[in-house]
Amino acid sequence: MTRLLPTSTAGSLPKPSWLAEPETLWSPWKLEGDELAEARRDALRLALDEQRRASIDIVSDGEQTRQHFVTTFLEHLSGVDFARRAQVRIRDRYEASVPTVVGAVARPAPVFARDARYLRALTDQPIKWALPGPMTMVDTLHDAHYRSREKLAWEFAAILNQEARDLEAAGVDIIQFDEPAFNVFFDEVNDWGVAALERAIEGLSCETAVHICYGYGIKANTDWKQTLGREWRQYEESFPRLQASRLDIVSLECHNAHVPIDLLELVRGKKVMVGAIDVASHTIETPEEVARTLRAALRFVDADKLYPSTNCGMAPLPRHVARAKLAALAAGAAIVRSELAD
Ligand SMILES: [Zn+2]
Secondary structure (H helix, E strand, C coil): CCCCCCCCCCCCCCCCCCCECCCCCCCCECCCHHHHHHHHHHHHHHHHHHHHHCCCCCECCCCCCCCCCCHHHHCCCEEEEEEEEEEEEECCCEEEEEEEEEEEEECCCCCCHHHHHHHHHHCCCCEEEEEECHHHHHCCCEECCCCCHHHHHHHHHHHHHHHHHHHHHCCCCEEEEECHHHHCCHHHHHHHHHHHHHHHCCCCCCEEEEECCCCCCCHHHHHHHHCCCCCCCCHHHHHHHHHCCCCCEEEEECCCCCCCHHHHHHHCCCEEEEECCCCCCCCCCCHHHHHHHHHHHHCCCCHHHEEEECCCCCCCCCHHHHHHHHHHHHHHHHHHHHHHHC
């Protein structure tokens, strides 16, 4: 990246109301078949357009191509039975009905390569693509086959590596793995979580990122956040291992997050996507608020390694709110960029 403080989003943008129910997380599609395929591509173009108009530097599909960040990927794998549902507790926080692993898992065909090529053809800007991380995939399933979270994670890591290689070939510049489970299962993170992620990025020459996260602004997450106390020190558990890993970028939430900013010292040397936009609130940040978050992060992240971003995905927000937040992010980054140039 040649521009200082290149802006990006951590993930999703709201979907248009003709594609899925607005302001609803994981909302079902409103169309099907060829109509759905065409509508998703149209929505991707709009999401790209909104990022460009807001002067976002590293652009994405806004996750218009998926209904859910884990299950849409799982739907394309063999060995996972969506008809056989089980009730599990996801991230030790909320009950959900999930599909079951009934046999050896495999990826019969690329999942997102076609969409990534479509995005690549629309822009010369750097593009980022998000995939679920192995641990978070394991945590969103019932496993009746391997009966070991670790074993299943290694299988998913190999599959994710195939997918990542296809995305790289499609021209993706940064592949991001979403691992909200890293904020919950600390022993597993250090035992095999980061190692499985490194398996997923094996042989790649594009940049790689991991997004750890306190979740969207849904009730189960905001209730959980109430229990975390005044200082959120969860990153303290995973950062030392990530600092030593081969991943290039760490993406985390910083604005309104009660995360002590000095925890960033633990990943010194890595590029950091600093979340300066709260996705759990409809209040639009001022550019100065964004700038303040970035300045605070600059004490622990070298300027050439700081990537201003959002705390998490913006899918559940009204479109006009997400649009205004993107603009605030870019404006805040511009303030700090000009300060650094002085
Ligand atoms: Zn997130």
